[in-house]
Amino acid sequence: MPAYFDYNVKGEHFSLFSTYHLLTLFIVLCLSIFLYLIRNFLKKKPRDSFFRYGLGILLLLSEASYQFWLLFFHKWTLKAALPFQLSDLTVFLAAFMLFSKNRGLFSFLYFAGIGSSIQAMITPDLGLYSFPHYRYFEFYLSHGGVVLSCLFMIFTEKYRPSLFSLWMTIILINLYGVVMFLINRKLQANFLYIMEKPSNASLLNYLGPWPWYIISLEAVMIVSFFILYLPFWVKQKTA
Template identity: 55%
Template structure:
């Protein structure tokens, strides 16, 4: 049992799109699908309240337990473990979104939260933290939880992203990246991977060398945001024609 909590892990290296990875992605996909299947039930006030508070608690427990685990293992580092990666920051923001039911926060989270979390679960940086290590489970619970939180706001509250909010999110993400870049210089860190590519396999491997991959990543972000917005654009076009 101890080996599932060790840092560094002595398990086999995480393999991208292995059976365990694909099964985990499949479970998250099924849960997202069930949100839409059960959307009428989730619109009832009592069930909606229970779900959003339960999901918020799950995200808090997951995030806090991760940092407590690092501290216990004497592995927490200011250069690596501050919640400055976008996919880590949105876990915290998802909790506030669920508790406050903020439409403005949802407008940001739908693009930044969904986009970064989907990328995180597709190309996770887990080194030797393979299943069933604690870090593997915590990683997919937190990032999968963000995806569920964003889609829950769509299904249960009928919140909708807008094209304007998409470009506001792009602007905010770029401003945030500039601040993080300055912090990386100060701390000697690599949050948001603005200083160099991650050592494990990632999307950045296909986007050119530093610093050009930052420009390529900008284009990928815009394209992914348009893809996330497309279902609502298509629905609106269809309703307009009808």
């Protein structure tokens, strides 16, 4: 059992699109579909509140366990532990959205949360940690939870993103990127991967050298956000 929690693990490292990786992605997809199928069941109180608070607490506990894990192995550093990657930050924002039912947070998280979480789950920066290590489960629990949080607000609370919120999210992410650039220089960190590409297989590896891949990533972000908005745009036009 301790081997599943060790910081320095032996054996196979995470393998992109391995059987376990694909199965995990399939499970997240199945949970998303299942959430849609039981949406009417979850609308009724107190089930609505129970699910929202339960998922929100689960997200916070997941992140808290990661901090404790780093502290336990004396590996806690500002570079390693600060939740400044966009997909990590959205875990906390998703929990607060679930607790407060804040529409502004939903408008941001639908694009930034789902977009960054899907990207993180498809090409995770897990390094040593593969199934069934604790870090593997924590990573997919938190990022998959962000996706489910947004879908829950759509399916049961009828929240909807707008074209305005799409562009506002793009502006906010760019402003956040400027702040992260300054923090990266101060801490010699690589939050948002704007200082260098991640070591794992990633979309960034196909977007050119530094700093040009940042411009390419901006275009990819805009396109992906419009793809996320497309179902709602189609529904508006056909209503």
